[in-house]
Amino acid sequence: MQKKKQSLRIIFAGTSNFSACYLKTLILSHHIILGILTQPDRPNTRGNIITQTPVKQLASKYNIPTFQPHTLQNQTDYINILHTKADIMIVVAYGLILPVCILHAFPMGCINVHASLLPNWRGAAPIQWAILKGEKKTGITIIQMDEKLDSGQILYQQSCNILPDDTTSSLLNKLSQIGSKVILKVLKKIQNKNIIPIIQDEKKATYAKKLSKSMGKINFFKDAQYIERMIRAFHPWPGTYIEIQNMKIKIHQANIIKSNLRYHIGQIVKINKNGMQVQTKKHILNIQKIQIPGKKIISVYQFAQTNNKIFQINKIITI
Known part of the structure; x- marks a missing residue:
């Protein structure tokens, strides 16, 4: 039984x-x-x-x-x-x-x-x-x-x-x-x-330790590997972001491009169908998906087609 x-x-x-x-x-x-x-x-x-x-x-x-x-x-x-x-x-x-x-x-x-x-x-x-x-x-x-x-x-x-x-x-x-x-x-x-x-x-x-929203701001003086991990770690909260023209742009996806070329840290090196490439302390961070305040998640390439004044080649993203 x-x-x-x-x-x-x-x-x-x-x-x-x-x-x-x-x-x-x-x-x-x-x-x-x-x-x-x-x-x-x-x-x-x-x-x-x-x-x-x-x-x-x-x-x-x-x-x-x-x-x-x-x-x-x-x-x-x-x-x-x-x-x-x-x-x-x-x-x-x-x-x-x-x-x-x-x-x-x-x-x-x-x-x-x-x-x-x-x-x-x-x-x-x-x-x-x-x-x-x-x-x-x-x-x-x-x-x-x-x-x-x-x-x-x-x-x-x-x-x-x-x-x-x-x-x-x-x-x-x-x-x-x-x-x-x-x-x-x-x-x-x-x-x-x-x-x-x-x-x-x-x-x-x-x-x-407990996270805060302020911790989500990307610092390109860190290496690309750290920033890529940060984007994944802070998804969905507190999220990661960059600021351009007083606009807080959320970063939803990125990958790393290994490169020995040296540009200014935070410089937008290239924008193409694969994403927006930004120089970090070490290697390139290729930002693939972003979100503008009040809008849906979109690929960087799609956004850049109609907003080319925000993302421009050689522009420096300030910290």
Whole structure:
């Protein structure tokens, strides 16, 4: 006779599309989602329309109680969560720091899914920094949360290759697929008490600091390889851009052309069907796709056909 699966009573904390993939897996499992913590509704980037988080949208679809505190520093903001009598809290890209009383409120504690191979890239932007630094691998790590940032004992880890054309968006999709397939296995191991936690090596810890919009401005005094990684790392947010004639032009795609010729840094060397070639500290950055404020993404060549006063050969793009 097959043994009946024992359901866990779960509180889920998450905000993004990455989080929503894990939540959907849990909702469709035999486990019970008692409630959800997600960040408050905020204006979107287009039209400034107040928008629900992807996690809240999914929670609403399945009629799961949702809590959206602006902070967790006061007990009144999370008292309802403590009264749910959950077995465990699962945290995936939530965005707020949990107070100590929540970390210790549930019999099985709080576990966190983090998008890096801890102890590498603790913090807010692990995928972006892994791409930016030219790393060949990333992955997901599931940890038992403690009072420090992403420093808890490792319960599970799985790696994923970073391909030459990967962006933060594409890697998030890969990692959400990997993690959402194994989260149920990890919960089963926790239930059966047959998981062996691994202590992180603090000497190997690196930190992925939070990104800002200002970090997206391209500096051609960097080499082309770094800038190309930057374009992929900052897609979709905060994005990368150049400024010409007081216009902020977003860069969506570029590649590297190796060249020993030396032009002025930031000089537009050539514009053709392949893109716009700009001299960097080392090699040429060939910008292929751009976006003008308020317009759709377009190839540089298409744009240059009707806007040849903005992009001109030998023009220097100032930093």
